[in-house]
Amino acid sequence: MGIPVQRKPRYVVPASAAHGTKVVALTLDDGPDPAYTPEVLKILRKHDVTATFFVIGRSAAAHPDVIRSIVADGHAVGTHTWSHANLRRLPAGKVRTEVGRAVEAVAATTGRTPDLFRAPYGNWSRTVFEECAAMGQTSIAWDVDPRDWDNPGSAHISSEVLDQVGNRSIVLAHDGGGDRSQTVRALRHFVPVLIDSGYRFVGV
Numbered sequence: 001m002g003i004p005v006q007r008k009p010r011y012v013v014p015a016s017a018a019h020g021t022k023v024v025a026l027t028l029d030d031g032p033d034p035a036y037t038p039e040v041l042k043i044l045r046k047h048d049v050t051a052t053f054f055v056i057g058r059s060a061a062a063h064p065d066v067i068r069s070i071v072a073d074g075h076a077v078g079t080h081t082w083s084h085a086n087l088r089r090l091p092a093g094k095v096r097t098e099v100g101r102a103v104e105a106v107a108a109t110t111g112r113t114p115d116l117f118r119a120p121y122g123n124w125s126r127t128v129f130e131e132c133a134a135m136g137q138t139s140i141a142w143d144v145d146p147r148d149w150d151n152p153g154s155a156h157i158s159s160e161v162l163d164q165v166g167n168r169s170i171v172l173a174h175d176g177g178g179d180r181s182q183t184v185r186a187l188r189h190f191v192p193v194l195i196d197s198g199y200r201f202v203g204v
């Protein structure tokens, strides 16, 4: 079950996954949300692309139908702690509980044990890497952050993604944690632009 301890999270898609083509990984944090996640899924379905959802454990437990629809559409599911905790200063036992409860909640809902993890606020620590490794969880960060959680406007979110993106980028966006209607509007714009620019959507 254990894996080697990471010294830093993964920031870009591994070269081995690119196969010499232009790839991008879209990731969505802080869901599942009964209002916004279905909107995001509709956009991804329309354009026939997949994403990775880093879900909050207690939200996954509260909205099992939403998380099952994510899986049914062929997307990957990782976890983002049970309660969106800032793990940086937490002792090992608390980290284990926050990560482990989320992993168990997703496994119970989907029948598959997730193995991808993203720390809230991007706050990893050596303890977090050690506990994640013991639980078989690979830590995934990002290299493109349009700061959509701050609601800067959908046009701004979209242009930030398109300005920052490059081959093997991991794009951070959010389908929960507040009013995500700007993110939904931005996705409607930038997803087809990325496709037209030659990007193939892959996992992290």
Ligand SMILES: [Zn+2]
Pocket: 029, 030, 080, 084, 120, 121
């Ligand atoms: Zn988050």
